[in-house]
Amino acid sequence: MMRYSKREKWAFLALAAASILMLVLVMLLMRHVRDLLISDFRISLAEIVTQNRNAIASRLQLEFQAVNASAARLTEEIELKFPAGDPGTVRRYIAQYGASHNDGRRFVADDQGLVTFGDGRFIDIAGRKYFREALGGESNLSDRIISRYDGENIFVISSPVRADGRPAGTYQHALSYEDVREILTAPLFASSGRAYIVDQAGYLVIGDQQMSENYFRELYANGNPDAARRIAADARAGRDGFIASRIADEPMFASYMPIDNTKGWYLIVTVPAAAVFPNGRVVVNLFYGILFLVVCSSALAMAYFLWYKSRQQARLKEIAFVDPVTRGDTYAKFLDEAGELLDRRESAYAIVKADVDNFKYINKFFGFEAGNQVLRDIHGQIAGQLAGTERVARITGDNFVLLIEDACPERLGALFKPLAHEDMVIYFSVGAYLVENRNEDLSIMIDKAGIAAKRVKGQVHECFAYYARELEAAAVHNEMLKHRIRNALRHDEFVPFYQPKVDVLTGRIVGCEALARWRTDDGAFIPPGEFIPISEQTGMVLELDMMIYEKALAFLRRGLDGGLERVPVSVNFSKMHLHLGRFFDKIRDKAEQYGVPPGLIEIELTESTFFDNFQDMSVFSRRLQDCGFRGCPWTISARAIPR
Incomplete structure (x- = not known):
């Protein structure tokens, strides 16, 4: 039997201690790197949720504006016809108006909550919360309720109607479940993620029908009591946040934040950990293998983790912000960054919308891949001439949108000069809208630029035009x-x-x-x-x-x-x-x-x-x-x- 000297035993002990220390250090390092990855992912996910929340808020705002405008028109009509604002006279007029206009989607109620329909039916909504809040002067969106008109699940946007400055009734627009789902469901950054809309108490408004009615209880039932208590507390306080949990034994990450123009509704986006770290198990095994290599292998392992971290962050950004055809910015990223530039900078800006003349022939005669290459070349020609405070993105198909500071004819001519591509020459139809009111909705600015572009559609000798109010009349005339x-x-x-x-x-x-x-x-x-x-x-x-x-x-x-x-x-x-x-x-x-x-x-x-x-x-x-x-x-x- 081999005997070891005391010195050799101490050497073995030192080696064992060093091995254990290295194992501990590697495990701590792995945990630290994983925390860094999660931290970066948390920031990226929060940015994506913010963009989706803003998109949802904009859609809701448009719905509110439409209902408020209808209520304002009815108010103006009542005040013109009945300046004295006699309550009884106004009620009779609202009943007559409702009999000729009310239906299951849009309806007006008098100040006592009575809704009159053309078929002789009456519905009393005086007990509805949305009616009481609107009668008190506050436009609001209801929770999901059962319609007293047809028994369907609906959401109601309600706005006050006045007579002589006093509440005289309310104007309502009922939205079906599918309508609200379309408004509130923004595109996700990855196909494996899911989005939910819940109220302040956690009850599901829009989302996966397979889930129980309450998201907070679902978390608790799946063994996540701390996460459930934290998100519930944040919801009561109106805070946004990030949690890690396990649902059906699958690790999940979730980011959440309140939605504007709602009664405490929250947008929650959940992503499986496997989608964030698809190679996580391989990486762990690799590190344990490195443990038995020489110390210099640790440097290689660190380099691998840095690359892995960078790749994950790039992957998230590519999914959310990179156009799959042009490899440039997506339309969603353009809207977000263009809005920020218009709010932050005082420079004179213009919105430009452009499309390729007869692009369908390129796809038809040369194939879709050739068409995609043309779109990439166009994007490259434009992007190569833009300053750091200007933006370009492809909206869809062959339509591009730009935010530029200098929209003079010479600049537009240089940006959209005819592009020679193989056996063809590409021409553009371009419209420019010089931004006047920065509070105007960005989509309306883009529509105005599109109206200008239609004026030069198909005209080779004139490829761009500037928006003027007369063009709207011309567009109607052409239709x-x-x-x-x-x-x-x-x-x-x-x-x-x-x-x-x-x-x-x-x-x-x-x-x-x-x-x-x-x-x-x-x-x-x-x-x-x-x-x-x-x-x-x-x-x-x-x-x-x-x-x-x-x-x-x-x-x-x-x-x-x-x-x-x-x-x-x-x-x-x-x-x-x-x-x-x-x-x-x-x-x-x-x-x-x-x-x-x-x-x-x-x-x-x-x-x-x-x-x-x-x-x-x-x-x-x-x-x-x-x-x-x-x-x-x-x-x-x-x-x-x-x-």
Whole structure:
């Protein structure tokens, strides 16, 4: 049996002590690193919950504004009709108003809580808390209640109605459970997380239906009494916070904070620990293995943990703030940061909205991956020219939004100059809104920039416009014009006018051009410069072109049948026809149907888009010539020639 000296025994003891010390140090280090990761995650999760809470508050504010506006209009109407504000007269008027306007969603009650419906029914809501608070002058949102109208679960937004400065009744908007769920459920930062809306006592307002009615009791029942008491105390005090718990034996993290414009409602976002630390078990085993290596391996382990921490933080930020297509900021991050910049800085700002002209053709002919690459290139071109106090994000599809300090024409021209990409040139439609009122809702500013962008949609020589109040009227006019064009096509109001082509040497008519004209039922004419651009933007020009072509064929056929000498007729077509297939067959078949010789027909293609596909036009030209059609088969221009 081997014997060890006293010195060797002390060495072994020292080695064992050193090993134990290293184990303790490593375990303490692991716990410290884990605490750091949890701390960073807690901050990131709180930021995400704050953004979602702010988004929910904005949506609720819009609902409150709509109800308050309706109540204000009714108040104004009552005070105009009954200046004296006699209670009995006002009650009768509210009953009459309710009989013609009340339904299950929106209803008005008099100061005694009586709601009158058109079918003769009456409902008494005097005992409802939302009615009493609104009658006291406070607009409010109720808890979930049972509707006395149809028995459904609803939430009610209520606002006071006044007469001569005194409470005269209330105006209500009832929201279904699904309506409120849509308002209160903001997008989560990860698919594995869950969001709940609870009241101040922990009862579930919106969330997972599989959970019990009370979130605090659910925590307590799953063995988390401290966490349950802490969140309950914070809810009573109106504080936000962060807790760690176990639900069904699964470690969970939760961040919570109160929602504005509600009676103590709280937004709670829970995330499984496995989603935060998906490789946590592997990391622990790795550290225990490092324990038996030389001391220098500890440095490698620390480096690994630092990388792991950075990766987790980057992963959270990428999920919440990075657009999956452009790799730039998401629209949600833009709204948050743009709002902060507008509040914090005094610089003159402009909101810019832009989209790609005819982007659907890129996806159709080059594929979605090519379309995504175009979006990335566009984002890169714009982002590379922005200052640190400016922002850009993709809203959805090919729509981009910017917050910039300098929105002069030269700057906009540089930001949105035509972008060459492989076999195509990308053009933009851009609208700019110069911020005047910083208290205005950011989404309304973006809508105003969008109205300006629509004015230049499809115009190559003018790619951007500035918002003016007149543009809203123009947008309404264009929408009405689209509807009128559709009706005109159905009622056959478009007719060809034939413009002669004269030989300047002989004075003889050698041909004519069929020009599309719109003659309404009352005999008035709509200028082509007004309806042609709208027709091309909406695609209705395809039907319009074929209508004029067929009427020109009928015109030639009548002349031939009458024994008259006919000259060639030119008919204009939008180049959009080339992208739909069988265009040549349609032209040839229609000519054969009317028995018109191809030599009497000249086809002209006008170009109004950014797409130039000369190969398709060359093939189409050869087929026209082989079939006997006359003349140059196309005319290329930067925009459609008025017909």
